[in-house]
Amino acid sequence: MAPQPVSETPSEDLESGINQLATVGRLLDNPELARVYVYVCYYGPVTRPQIKTALEIPKTTVYDHVGTLDALGIVTLEGDRPIDVTAAAVRITSDGIVVTPTILHAVALQEVDEEISYFVERHGVGKLAAAVRQAGLHYAGQITQRMAADPLAISTGEAISIIHALKPAIVVGREYDPYFSVIFPEIADDIEFETEIDVTAPLPDDDS
Template sequence: MSQAIGASERAINRLLSVAHVLEEPRLARLYTYILREDKATIDTITADLETPRTTVYADTGTLVDLGLLTRDESQKTHTYTATPIRLTTNLDGDTYTITPTLIEAVGRTSNDRDLAFVVERYGLGKLAAAVTYAVLYVDGEMTERVAARELDLQPAVGIAVLHALREVIQDMRTHDPYFDQIRNARTEAANRDS
């Protein structure tokens, strides 16, 4: 019984943690940086992300509290590792699995005007949908123009967003252990049409 309660608690807490990171591009960027690096110290984070040390301390602390980072305190210099995220949402049969690839896309909104524009104008859901089309685009299964049309974005904006996400997909394919679980846009289109 206590084990079942523990699992429920863990699931809800993880949901809230992921939601928190999706709302904070700086935390998202830090999380996926550490995931890609496997291990990181405050020094390496400060240097690579060009972020003030005080901010890095605060943000790593937040991510540890959220259960998305683990701090190894066995050595004098603490190291951080990231816990891979996989969160599947299901709303009346519509599902989406949030993985580190979406977190990376959110992280890039802090310095990519096209990704920032999509989130600001259309919301995070549009960015999540764009990620699913970007996988097809990068794999050469769909042109950027068709993907932009399917996403119902102004053509030039859609193309710019797909160009931005191409870099995300290429970077995360090898670092996101749940990359294959990103919803396939073709499935989404088929479900919509049926």
Template sequence: MPTLSDRRDTPPIDDDAPPQSFDDFDGLLAATTLLQNPRLAREYVYLCYYGPATIQDLIDELGLARATAYDDVERLERLGVVDRDESTRPHQLTAEPFAFVDGREVAITPTLLHAVALTEFDDDAEYFHNRYGVGRLVRAVRAAAEYYAGKLTQRMAAKEMDVQPVEGMAIIYAVRPVLEAGREYDPYFEQLISPDPDELEFDGE
């Protein structure tokens, strides 16, 4: 990690092809696990964006139970997405950003993981994720970026997501902090969205 895999030009797999990189496999397994667990995704993104941090920082900032925080950090370490510096007291935790991109333009980046993490505490994001799944959440993040870049209206963005206008409006506003943080901290931000990051405009900037 970080690993960026772009498989758009990858030829079909055949029996004589070399095996996929073990690092890539481990990274994809880790990314998939984070996609399926909003709490782990939230902890990873916090460390990725705001680390180094201690377990106590996670407890305080994310409102985690102590036992949960310790268990989750051990799991994130086993996944290979979090490192612990045992030379410090208390131990400092760090996480590096990573991304996976494939030929279908599906990207797993810290920004998308942040959107998944949002479902743990934002009702609109939770509703959208539960109703439509991660794939549609990717479309929502991209459409919201187009909206904040002035390229789509709210109604057009909802059509891009294939949802009702009221659902589109709700998720557009829900993922705004995801886009704001991603533009600042996610080095793979442009792998997920199509507008130039500098084109995104948020009220109050």
């Protein structure tokens, strides 16, 4: 029997996929970098002074992070004084792994939420991503906060705390993440909140 032809992934597709995996890995490992990326992705175009003021991080840090994101190829810099920064939404879906801006927002929240920071310290980023999924199920009315404990293999108290802490990522992701339904197939439209929540971009005036 003649050998069957081997199906190959085009080299450019393989290169692009690996590069995106590496980029997402950098963001998952650096919550502050992820925070800058998510802000730009959701609210861009924004200027670096706006990022500095809105996220309350030093000017040099903003410039460093925007430079890193530019080198990674996931932000675009346009204009001249002030320079507008925009970002494309990333999406990784492979073998049950799903990463979109909503997941990266959850990772970024470690910078401002001690509950999430402590959760990641104890359980890791993978468990946090799984908790995002459970939070979506809760806010879609599919499960209670307590019911999230078993699939996450954590205590009931931890489940209640992390589901509540992840609410901002779900709220803003529903509005701005173009791949929100990838994380929550069949329930994305059911996710709602008891009170109206303002997800308007915090866009302060430019300063130097």
